[in-house]
Amino acid sequence: MSATRRIRLVAIREYRHHAKSKGFWLMMVIVPLVAALAALIPQWVQENKPTRAFAVIDQADGTVLAAIDAALANDEQKRTLAAVKDYAAEHIPAESIPLLSPFAPARGQITGDDVKAFLAFGGLAKVNELLPVLARPGSPPFVPPAPRFARINIPSDIDTAADPAAIGAALSPYLRIEKPIEGERPPWLTAAVIVPADYRLTAPTTAIQYWSIYINDFELESLIESALTAEAKRAMYREQGMSNEAVAAIEARRVAMQAFNPDKREAGGAIELQDRLLNFVPAALAMLLWMSIFTVANLLLLGVIEERSNRLIEVLLSSVSAGEFMAGKLFGIAMIGLTILFAWIVVALLILANGSDPTVQFANSAIQLIFSGPYIPAFAFYFVVGYLTIASIFLGLGSVCNSQQEAQALLTPLVLTLMLPFFLLLPMIQDPNGPIATVIGWIPIYTPFVMMVRLSTNPGWVELVATGLLTLAFSGLVVWGMARLFKSAVLRTGQPPRLVEMWRMMIRQDR
Amino acid sequence: MSQSAVVFRNVSKRYGDFHAVEDLSFEVPAGGIFGFLGPNGAGKTTSLRMMLGMIRPSAGSIEVLGQQSAMDVRPRVGYLPEERGLYRRMTPIETIVYLARLKGMHAADARKRGLDLLEKFGLGAFAKSRIETLSKGMAQKVQILAAIVHAPDLVILDEPFSGLDPVNQQVLEELVESQRAEGRTVIFSTHVMQHAERLCDRLLLVAGGRSVFEGTLEEARARMPRIVRLKTTADPALLAGLPGVARVTPGEAARSYELTLTAAADGEAPLRACFERGIALERFDMSEPPLHDIFVAFVGEGAREADERRSAA
Structure with missing residues (x-):
């Protein structure tokens, strides 16, 4: 019987053994599911946040209160308009969209002008009349979003003329959600804005006070702050003698800035939001590479510990050589890794294909990008070298350990070292050809992950080939050393050898 | 060859x-x-x-x-x-077929023979149970x-x-x-x-x-000194004078003795001499030494030699 057949038999057993385990199926489904949930949950939470109540005590001239009310109304209109746009994209046939054109239903950032156009068109009332007529049959009815914030009245037991600090203290049981405000909807106060009596928007001598227990929720605070800043500027322009029209023109002024990328051939190299998002695709591929390799390398480690601790290894090594056995395991588990990877990609595509319009568009562009660039051959190459390096290290270390605990002690420092590129992922994405990414790209054990990230910026063929050859040679060296360690150590019993002994086993074959 | x-x-x-x-x-x-x-x-x-x-x-x-x-x-x-040790999550038949295939058997033959053997050795009903469920x-x-x-x-x-x-x-x-x-x-x-x-x-x-x-076992026994175990009320000094006896050592029970014979002696000479000299015997046993005794004798000696070699080295 040939060595190839024995390797194949070991590989098939490994594959079948793991493919039948619950962990394998969980791994295939749970990872994309968790990733999808991680992406969707914050969005869902954001969209389904209940309306939060707040109160304003304006001891000054009421300008602040009026500005806050106007900002709230504007915010609500913007959100309604965004919801109408989403609804239109999903449920209204493309040919009917122009009927809503007066308020620009195309997607994109909503400006003040869009809101004005929307209101001029008739606002929510008009839309509520039109949408049921235009929507495809069977579409759900349009439901406008609930307002994010509602300004409610101050509790009647609060002395609004008191010192702001005293008002804050008096509001404390309401702000701590211990006491509802009778007769108000919603009745639970999440924040209170206190405008001191001497406060003037254009010439403040003191600050507006914002009271809340939710110190990390900046939504309302920043909404009010930016609305009041804009209002203060408007007032100051007017004080300078400018007309309302001139102020409006200044406010509407936006500096157009177009970014270009010399690597982009389409559209004269102009960068769109999608291009920026696509920049993360190689990094995502590197993450995928890393996750899939580590997931399966761990299976390899656990497998060899089992075979060693129950001495099954002796029976196996009476039928196959240590080298054949190691090769079979590496190959079988690599197939498991590729199956998991394939499943993740399929599940991810299914999730993306069922997403809303921009997600599908992005997915299509990402797929186009992956297929158009060197990503697939690069991914295959880096998977092979990365897997061989890391999996054989895990296999070698597994061959000296009797239990998972022993393996953990050896692996923890190693895994932390191997994780280094991921602590540096953001600087590398921002500057893929910078000193950090360039230097780390030359360290063979990191090359597969770092060069995957750097691929998007064309690091140059010389560097790609040279780092590729270096990591390939390093991978060969690691597999060779670990095979020798495996041969020497796998039949040993007792405590795991010290690092020095392991080194000796690798360089001096004594089995 | x-x-x-x-x-x-x-x-x-x-x-x-x-x-x-x-x-x-x-x-x-x-x-x-x-x-x-x-x-x-x-x-x-x-x-x-x-x-x-x-x-x-x-x-x-x-x-x-x-x-x-x-x-x-x-x-x-x-x-x-x-x-x-075996793979805990594999069944006996899967295990046997896998190991047989590594030895070059065809899957179908390995399966047939594996099932026959399992049946023959009373494990037929457990052929498809996971190893972890077996005793x-x-x-x-x-x-x-x-x-x-x-x-x-x-x-x-x-x-x-x-x-x-x-x-x-x-x-x-x-x-x-x-x-x-x-x-x-x-x-x-x-x-x-x-x-x-x-x-x-x-x-x-x-x-x-x-x-x-x-x-062989016989060859091993032949290299062991022969021992006669007897029980008597006679003076042990008389036993030492029996023909073919090299050494007399007290046995575990009272009035029992082990006579180590010389290489040339057979067991009959001391027995005959006992009768001739009027030594009353309650028991006389000259069975072959069990392997256990041979093992202890050879291995004890070998182990001593090995210890000596190691300490000399």
Whole structure:
């Protein structure tokens, strides 16, 4: 019987053994599911946040209160308009969209002008009349979003003329959600804005006070702050003698800035939001590479510990050589890794294909990008070298350990070292050809992950080939050393050898 | 090419300064049962691993089924290691088929023969149960069957009886005998002498990594001093004067003595002399020394020598 057949038999057993385990199926489904949930949950939470109540005590001239009310109304209109746009994209046939054109239903950032156009068109009332007529049959009815914030009245037991600090203290049981405000909807106060009596928007001598227990929720605070800043500027322009029209023109002024990328051939190299998002695709591929390799390398480690601790290894090594056995395991588990990877990609595509319009568009562009660039051959190459390096290290270390605990002690420092590129992922994405990414790209054990990230910026063929050859040679060296360690150590019993002994086993074959 | 199943020629195995096996030479004739006996740490498992080609000797040469390495004749060798273990989530039949296929059997043949063996050894109903649901004894049987499923010419069993209850030990003895009946060579290591005594055609006794005896049980006995055990009320000084008696030592029971005979003497001379000299005997026993005694005698001596060598080194 040939060595190839024995390797194949070991590989098939490994594959079948793991493919039948619950962990394998969980791994295939749970990872994309968790990733999808991680992406969707914050969005869902954001969209389904209940309306939060707040109160304003304006001891000054009421300008602040009026500005806050106007900002709230504007915010609500913007959100309604965004919801109408989403609804239109999903449920209204493309040919009917122009009927809503007066308020620009195309997607994109909503400006003040869009809101004005929307209101001029008739606002929510008009839309509520039109949408049921235009929507495809069977579409759900349009439901406008609930307002994010509602300004409610101050509790009647609060002395609004008191010192702001005293008002804050008096509001404390309401702000701590211990006491509802009778007769108000919603009745639970999440924040209170206190405008001191001497406060003037254009010439403040003191600050507006914002009271809340939710110190990390900046939504309302920043909404009010930016609305009041804009209002203060408007007032100051007017004080300078400018007309309302001139102020409006200044406010509407936006500096157009177009970014270009010399690597982009389409559209004269102009960068769109999608291009920026696509920049993360190689990094995502590197993450995928890393996750899939580590997931399966761990299976390899656990497998060899089992075979060693129950001495099954002796029976196996009476039928196959240590080298054949190691090769079979590496190959079988690599197939498991590729199956998991394939499943993740399929599940991810299914999730993306069922997403809303921009997600599908992005997915299509990402797929186009992956297929158009060197990503697939690069991914295959880096998977092979990365897997061989890391999996054989895990296999070698597994061959000296009797239990998972022993393996953990050896692996923890190693895994932390191997994780280094991921602590540096953001600087590398921002500057893929910078000193950090360039230097780390030359360290063979990191090359597969770092060069995957750097691929998007064309690091140059010389560097790609040279780092590729270096990591390939390093991978060969690691597999060779670990095979020798495996041969020497796998039949040993007792405590795991010290690092020095392991080194000796690798360089001096004594089995 | 040798007619022997296994030949060890001056084989040594060293791990650093430790000599696990030292200058070991022996031959295992093809066919029959060969006992590989020795105390714990005598180098039995290391020798068997070298025999299997799992580890290389530091010096000397090994021939297995006419080849320089067992790796070249793997499909013709079956092995049961001392410590047992199987994949917990595989079934007995899957395990047997997998190990048989690694030995070169076709899947269908391996499955058929595996099921036959499981049935024959009372595990037919558990063929498709996970190993983790079987008792330790059952799992051990599965591993023994996996070692012989491919009908190997040479079966190497390392301490095969350990961990088995008396009923299963009997079953295993029958299995080992059946292998011999089918013309195979069985080598098994043990330190339980009763099995070796009943089964082995030839023996190798090792101590401290060295051979202290190789041959048949009869040859071993012939090299042991003969001992007569008797019980008498007579003066022990009279016993020392009996013909052919080299030494008299008190036995465990009261008035009992062990007479160590000279090499040339037979047991009849002292018995005749007792009658002639009026020494009243309550008991006279001259049975063959059991293997246990032979083992203790040879191995004790071998171990002492090994200790001396080590301390001299």
